Amino acid sequence: MFARKGFYATKVSEVAKAAGVADGTIYLYFKSKDDLLVSLFEDRIMLLLATLERALALRPTPQERLRCVIEMQLGLLEGERDLAEVITVNLRQSTRLMKQYAAPKFMLYLDTIARVIAEGQKSGAFRPDVSPHLVARTIFGALDGIAMTWALGKAEAGGLSRAATQVADVLLSGLLAK
Amino acid sequence: MFARKGFYATKVSEVAKAAGVADGTIYLYFKSKDDLLVSLFEDRIMLLLATLERALALRPTPQERLRCVIEMQLGLLEGERDLAEVITVNLRQSTRLMKQYAAPKFMLYLDTIARVIAEGQKSGAFRPDVSPHLVARTIFGALDGIAMTWALGKAEAGGLSRAATQVADVLLSGLLAK
Amino acid sequence: MFARKGFYATKVSEVAKAAGVADGTIYLYFKSKDDLLVSLFEDRIMLLLATLERALALRPTPQERLRCVIEMQLGLLEGERDLAEVITVNLRQSTRLMKQYAAPKFMLYLDTIARVIAEGQKSGAFRPDVSPHLVARTIFGALDGIAMTWALGKAEAGGLSRAATQVADVLLSGLLAK
Amino acid sequence: MFARKGFYATKVSEVAKAAGVADGTIYLYFKSKDDLLVSLFEDRIMLLLATLERALALRPTPQERLRCVIEMQLGLLEGERDLAEVITVNLRQSTRLMKQYAAPKFMLYLDTIARVIAEGQKSGAFRPDVSPHLVARTIFGALDGIAMTWALGKAEAGGLSRAATQVADVLLSGLLAK
């Protein structure tokens, strides 16, 4: 609902009706309307983090690990256009929301990406002249931007995974040591 | 004000007071509160587009042109933390706002970047195996993500221009034909 | 709880928790939240009435009987600051509550005081030129006001019984026939 | 409206309609619904205080001054049954309201009465063996109780001023030095 109508335009009573419960019941499980949005985000980013850690454990080379990150971030949203819209668009409704709740969890995610880069640099696979954290922010932003334009546009099925391969190609060849 | 408190948390009366006019006066110049935000965005993106076109005219090689894009997008926000926050965070109020007003102008901007890529591919400078539009979305997203994390974090002076160089290095070597 | 937080600010669930039972259990013993307050009041005023009647039976002279009334009304609350607050403050929730439930019982109480006065007048002990009912209302109000200011203030231990003696002195010498 | 329906049972929108303004307009003049009630009380008690001080200035003897207090407190409500109900009943809805807002102004009023008593004691007119503040609380309570029973009952015209004379007789002869 947040994706379709926007967070502020969505009434709690609509969420309740869609969930098949009474208005008050929402408040037995969520502290406030804000909490509803934040929980959605946290659920997903924690899921992403957990899945990512597990997947990374199976990929030995830095190249594979980076592709893994890219595939997972876009994969989380593939087929879930509404979720993509909530996370890339609606979540950013208010700075307060972002700073207070989303930022900490989000930083954990950036840290994970940065660690992949740093390890690749240490092993000599990636160029050492760039900041791992900056690269992490670049990668996150690139994928987020792709998801956003995908969600706001036609959101074609399979579009994100096709994008993932190309983006990975470009970023990887930009990061590999010469 | 939108940046500091969020669009919805900012009252029109606060904007009026900050501008030193009466509440009603706002409505002599803007159709609605939404219009206030959209105008802000349009002003800036049109400025960015115009400045970018002018700057691109002076850069002959695709490499220089791409660096130019990167420097300008981040440069627009350098030193204007609040503006960065409005554009990367607050503007994403609602899908309606994005789709109806921001998207068209935004597409013009993506088109400009895509054109730079396509020209680079045609001239043989950039690898031909990636979609110019996808690369444009990647570049925009990367820069937007950097600006967002910069704005939400400490927003250190000079941070964005230092970032620009490194991002340009990575993206360029990822895009150059072998 | 009603005394500490006010009747409207006290949730039934808080009363239930304080009583160590589940919310629903309250409704097995009380018809409604209002009933909770009314029962509290009725319990106490009936207790006061019964105790008062018993005590009055032992005091032969009008003077003693009047002192008895004063001591009992203030004595009921001595050491029970919360109860004093409920009766003097919180019970006055709404005119409806007062008129419908409290007033009848309350009138019984005023009647008892008025009877003490009337008997004193008949016996020649009290001045005959004042209405017994008006005097009863005066006495009740005076004691209620003392209890209220005591409850809203520091509610010092022993404060009410010390007050009782002085008030009785004043009222008695005001009522005695010349 | 508060008197007729009780404070909690009265909706702000009803007050607004009765006042012939829109709901929101209430909030341009009062901070909250509570403030509406408190303002009513403060207005009146300040009026009472001012009128009382002025009237007291014209009465030389302690006896006259005490009668003056009694006449004014009951006189304020004479003919204003609703106001009497608000002040004696509705205002006492919550301890918070009383303690936080009403108490300070109320104490000023009690102080004024106590001063009348203390002066009477100093001049030798009143018995010296009772606390002026306790007597003030007694007098206030007696009058408040009379007003309350009057408001909750038939509230006959002229009832309060007739009561005033009798109460003054009793209290005065109770207070005069022997």
Add this chain to the structure above:
DNA sequence: TATGAATGAGAATTCATTCAT
């Protein structure tokens, strides 16, 4: 008897917008 999760009616308050001055 006791429970406590679910209910949903209800109300205070906010704030974008208007328009008489």
Add this chain to the structure above:
DNA sequence: GATGAATGAATTCTCATTCAT
């Protein structure tokens, strides 16, 4: 053009009460 007092629609959240277990 500018003002800012007044508007009133709109919405979150609370909490007394119920009832299946």
